[in-house]
Amino acid sequence: MAKILIAEDEHDIRELIEFTLNFAGHEVVKAKNGAEAVELAPKVMPDLIMMDVRMPKMTGYEACRAMKEIDALKNIPVVFLSAKGQDSEVDAGFDAGAYEYILKPFAPDYLTKRIKEILEQFGIAG
Numbered sequence: 001m002a003k004i005l006i007a008e009d010e011h012d013i014r015e016l017i018e019f020t021l022n023f024a025g026h027e028v029v030k031a032k033n034g035a036e037a038v039e040l041a042p043k044v045m046p047d048l049i050m051m052d053v054r055m056p057k058m059t060g061y062e063a064c065r066a067m068k069e070i071d072a073l074k075n076i077p078v079v080f081l082s083a084k085g086q087d088s089e090v091d092a093g094f095d096a097g098a099y100e101y102i103l104k105p106f107a108p109d110y111l112t113k114r115i116k117e118i119l120e121q122f123g124i125a126g
Contacts, residue, residue, distance in 0.1 A: 001025035002119050005046035007037035007063065008081070009055040013104075017050065017081075020108040021115070034063030041073050047124045048115065053082040053093065061096040068097040077118055081106070 004026050008014040018028045029044045031037035035057040041049060049067065051060035058066070060080055067073040077099035082089065085103045093101045100118060102111065119125070 001027065002047035002115075002124050003027045003029065003044065004115070005029045005031065005037060005041055005044060005049045007031040007034055007049070007051040007055065007060065009033055009052060013052075016108070017111070020111055023108075024112045024115070026115075034058030034060055034066075037063050038066045041067055041076075042070060045072065046076060047122075048077050048079065048119060050079045050081055050115075053080055053084055053089065061092055064093075064096040064098055077122055079115070079118065 004021055006014060006017050006028060008017060009032055014030055018030060021028050029040060029046060031040050033055045034051065037051060051063060053060040064078050078097060079100040079102060080093040080098050081102050081104055083104040090101045102114060
């Protein structure tokens with residue numbers, strides 16, 4: 001299965017995502033904010049990165065832009081998870097380099113299914 005880096009500042013949500021992805025057979029690496037995700041990503045080389053949009057120290061958008069400037073990371077799909085569903089927010093996510101934008105709250109089954117589809121699109125066993 002895939003190695004997935006998740007960046008989420010809310011502990012309970014981070015744990016729920018980790019549990020959901022572990023249950024689906026994925027390896028999960030956790031970051032508490034965007035800055036930590038940017039620091040961890042080149043070290044762990046994940047297959048996929050999932051980030052909240054609103055986080056302390058560095059937003060998901062800022063972290064995504066920073067990662068896309070690193071050659072080793074630029075082709076890794078980034079998925080934003082956010083309660084902010086306005087068109088301007090979603091557009092900002094895609095402008096930052098995201099592959100997908102999933103709205104919170106989400107059903108764990110939906111998250112697992114969507115992650116599997118994205119990994120398959122990138123040729124990664126999911």
